[in-house]
Amino acid sequence: MSTATPTGDSARPSPPPYRGRFAPSPSGPLHFGSLVxxxxxxxxxxxxxxxxxxxxxxxxQPRTVAGAADEILRTLEGFGFAWDGEVLVQSRRLDLYHAALVRLQLADEVYPCACSRAEIAAHSPRRSIDGGLVYPGTCREGLAGGRAARAWRLRVPDQVIAFDDRIQGDVQQNLEAAVGDFILLRADGQYAYQLAVVVDDAAQGITAVVRGVDLLDSTPRQIWLQQGLALSTPTYAHLPVVTNDAGEKLSKQTHAAAVDLSAGSAVLAAALxxxxxxxxxxxxxxxxxxxxPWAIAAWSIARVPARRGVCPG
Incomplete structure (x- = not known):
């Protein structure tokens, strides 16, 4: 008896079960932008x-406010969010970030950097995509004599990293032109967000990332880092961020007010x-x-506006 070879859609592997996440930074209470x-x-x-x-x-850690994490969890629970499993806390996972950095060191994908911000500013005429300066590659071929490492940087290619964002559409970025080799371990001993988020998304088996569009420009860096660590890349959907009347993203720095739990469904409806x-x-x-139940049944990501920021007025 011959065995038929499956063709078409039946031959394609099923996609992994959906695993999403919400990952607030405990730099203050949950505000409306984070609630969105x-x-x-x-x-x-x-x-x-x-x-x-x-x-x-x-x-x-320098941006972490004592008690803010517990307050955020209480607020989410009060609004009826139900999460799966235990809450992962990055500050308890530094050994995993260290292991990922060592793996990249052994593969010669990262290098020590001795440059201060002032030195980078003196030699880099280009602004990076996120408002800093494009790193000019000063330490890429080794530290100059008498210089000590301040940070560790990931080598990036002179090529376009592209992905299809479920909301914002086609995104393309040349990492070398947009940011240059970027930091994974900072001069103050703190692991960079880019490294931590990639390690944690992989560890939690995240298949779909839905987050604010303020992180859209970081995504090509994360994809390149995923490739360097042989990790899978989730799908991405970047929501518009809430801005104030001045066009600034709501944040602790712009004095965003904490959401009011007593508002109940009204504030959740405003977010939707x-x-x-x-x-x-x-x-x-x-x-x-x-x-x-109504919101879950009504949800369609196709309705989300493909904009960077919106002031709710």
Missing amino acids: AAVGSYLDARAHGGQWLLRIEDVD RFLGHAVPQEISAGPLRDFW
Whole structure:
């Protein structure tokens, strides 16, 4: 008896189960901009029948505010978010970031850098895509005599890294032109966000990242780092960020107010409207137990505006 070879769609492997995440930084209480990211990532996960994980991104310890992580978790729980598994905390995972850095060192993908910010500014005429300076590659071929390493940088190629964002569409970035070799271990001994987020997404088995568009320009760096560590790349969807009247992203630095738990479904409905969804008044004014089932059924990422920032007015 001959065995037929499957063809077409039946021969394709099934995609892995959906695993999304929300990863706030505990630099202050949860504000409306962070709530929008939480709502978007949560609904996309639940609408796909997937899991939604939580991660506290406190790898940048100087920016961490004592008690903020617990306050964020209490706020999410109060709004009816239900996460899967234990909450991952970056500050407890430094050994994993160290292991990833060592792996890159052994592969000669990273190198020590002695440059100060002032020295980089003196030799780099180009602004990077995220507002800093493009690293000019001063230490790429080795440290000059008498210089000691301050940081470790990842080598980047003179080639375009491209991906299809589920909201923003086609994204292309030449890493060498946009940022240059970027830091994985800072001069103050802190592991960089780019390294921590890549290691953690892989460890948590994240298949879909839904987050604010302020991180869109970081994504090619993360994809390049995933390739260097032989890790899978999730899909990406970058939501528009909430801005104030001055066009600034809501944040602790722009004095964003904490969300009011007593507002209940009304503030969640406002977040969903910001993401392009019409919410009936009876849902907006109703209890949380009615909001979430309706919102999960109504969610469509195609309705989310493909814009960088929106002021809710």
